[in-house]
Amino acid sequence: MPKTSPLNRRQWFKSSAAALAGLAIAPRLPAASEPAAKPTGPVRLALNENPFGPSAAAVAAxxxxxxxxxxxxxxxxxxxxxxxxxxxxxxxxxxxxxxxxxxxxxxxxxxxxxxxxxxxxxxxxxxxxxxxxxxxxxxxxxxxxxxxxxxxxxxxxxxxxxxxxxxxxxxxxxxxxxxxxxxxxxxxxxxxxxxxxxxxxxxxxxxxxxxxxxxxxxxxxxxxxxxxxxxxxxxxxxxxxxxxxxxxxxxxxxxxxxxxxxxxxxxxxxxxxxxxxDVAYIDRTRREIKAGRNALIAVLNELGCDYAVPHGNFVFFHSGVPIADFRPRMLAEGVHVGRPFPPFLDWCRISIGTPGEMAAAHAALRVVLG
Ligand SMILES: Cc1ncc(COP(=O)(O)O)c(C=O)c1O
Structure with a gap:
């Protein structure tokens, strides 16, 4: 069995650390002036995750x-x-x-x-x-x-x-x-x-x-x-x-x-x-989530959908379409939305994503419900 030299171990560690660094957790909170990024795969708005990510200080730590x-x-x-x-x-x-x-x-x-x-x-x-x-x-x-x-x-x-x-x-x-x-x-x-x-x-x-x-x-x-x-x-x-x-x-x-x-x-x-x-970062995330909620509510109003007054990072609204049909139709438009919540089986829970993800969600809602 070949011996691993210290140099190789160091190289291995450096590349692992680099992989870890690139892997996942880069903060994604866009600057206010940054244009909304266009999502590439289906948008995950089903699990009430927070795609803005942890603060840069948390990632560095x-x-x-x-x-x-x-x-x-x-x-x-x-x-x-x-x-x-x-x-x-x-x-x-x-x-x-x-x-x-x-x-x-x-x-x-x-x-x-x-x-x-x-x-x-x-x-x-x-x-x-x-x-x-x-x-x-x-x-x-x-x-x-x-x-x-x-x-x-x-x-x-x-x-x-x-x-x-x-x-x-x-x-x-x-x-x-x-x-x-x-x-x-x-x-x-x-x-x-x-x-x-x-x-x-x-x-x-x-x-x-x-x-x-x-x-x-x-x-x-x-x-x-x-x-x-x-x-x-x-x-x-x-x-x-x-x-x-x-x-x-x-x-x-x-x-x-x-x-x-x-x-x-x-x-x-x-x-x-x-x-x-990182209190300033958390405050900013809260503001981004609120802006996302308000923008979604504007679209729901435009589409004539009733909704429950939201205080979290998601909105529960009346699509009027059975959720068993609504979910696949939203997914066909590239957006994952929440599971069924009986007894409200023609309502839908949608999580707040980044501005780019929300733009995709707004477009999907207009197609499915418009
Ligand atoms: C109301 C509520 N409580 C608790 C949890 C559990 O969250 P976690 O185990 O990630 O802390 C969730 C997860 O979505 C939740 O919605």
Whole structure:
């Protein structure tokens, strides 16, 4: 077997690093004056990804640490937890990191679910926690959204009983993008948490205009039985890195810990930290997403389509065409859109992409619905 010389190893490392550098994560947020890039393949507007990408500082930080991936990431995990605890106004033992907030939702389901009990949630909403609880034997109590496609808090409150093991609130809601009035939501969650833990999924809240006024992380700090979830997959554009976290009481965090069996990898921790610190970039991404939402709404208005008021990086609208037909017709025009969300089977969820991707989406909508 030929020996690898140090020079070859160095060359190999340089070319691997170059490949990594070129591979994926170059930030794609265009300068305001930059013309919209024309997409080449089908445009991915189906999974609520953030194609603007993480900040240049986050990409540089991950590149810089690429050769450290031979080491376990505990110290970087502790550093990020300290930073997040400070940001959220809680103690480090109240932060639970996961390989995406999806892993924390799974952990909540494992911990809280079981036969004989119920999970109260909206319909439709994001299904990962409720699916995990159903696998453990819990029964789903699905409460229809109100006419604005927001959580119906009065009906949800009425559904909370002694059997309730957990209440799930997704704010903004996926797939509708709607938020609930902040004061009413706070009141509902405080009351429900006296009966059972309330999981408040804020995956998209940082895409909205009023994160500070709407986040319920303060309820955790006040000592209510509330678990608030955040992800780095949306505004931070690190979906491929798999990192998110939960904020909970020290007791709940300790109980969730053993169910988190993956956790974030080193580069996820490094990228998350650097992106979090690049506040100007995040603000700019938020503005780009909002501009994308507004431009899409203008097209929907032109086409006469009703829509739910969006606060995330996606819009849920009434195409009037069964989604089973609408999806392939949009794909034929080069645009992937979201899956069916019963009972709204002639509605469609479309994620916000770059200006170029959105131009393709607008054109496809005009062809399919015009
Ligand atoms: C509402 C909501 N919560 C949680 C998640 C999970 O995201 P991740 O596991 O990438 O953090 C998603 C993913 O789309 C989502 O829409």
């Amino acid at each position: 991950m590149r810089e640490r690429a050769a450290d991936v031979c080491r376990y990431p505990m110290a970087d995990g502790r550093d990020l937890v300290a930073l997040l605890a400070d940001k959220e106004g809680v103690k480090p033992d109240q932060i639970v990191l996961g390989a995406g907030s999806g892993e924390i939702l799974e952990a909540c389901g494992q911990l809280l679910g079981g036969p004989g009990g119920e999970v109260v949630c909206a319909k439709p909403t994001y299904g990962q926690l409720t699916a995990a609880m159903a696998r453990r034997g819990s029964t789903l109590v699905e409460v229809p959204l109100n006419e604005r496609k927001e959580h119906d808090l009065a009906a949800m409150a009425a559904a909370v009983t002694a059997k309730t093991q957990c209440v799930y609130v997704c704010n903004p809601n996926n797939p509708t993008g709607t938020v609930v009035d902040a004061g009413q939501l706070r009141e509902f969650v405080r009351a429900a948490a006296a009966t059972a833990p309330v999981v408040v999924d804020e995956a998209y809240l940082e895409c909205s205009d009023d994160f500070a006024g709407r986040t319920l992380a303060g309820l955790v700090a006040e000592g209510h039985d509330v678990i608030v979830l955040r992800t780095f997959s949306k505004i931070h554009a690190l979906a491929g890195q798999r990192i998110g976290y939960g904020i909970a009481s020290p007791g709940m965090a300790a109980k969730l810990g053993p169910y988190v069996i993956g956790g974030p990898n080193l580069l996820a921790l490094v990228g998350a930290r650097a992106n979090l610190e």
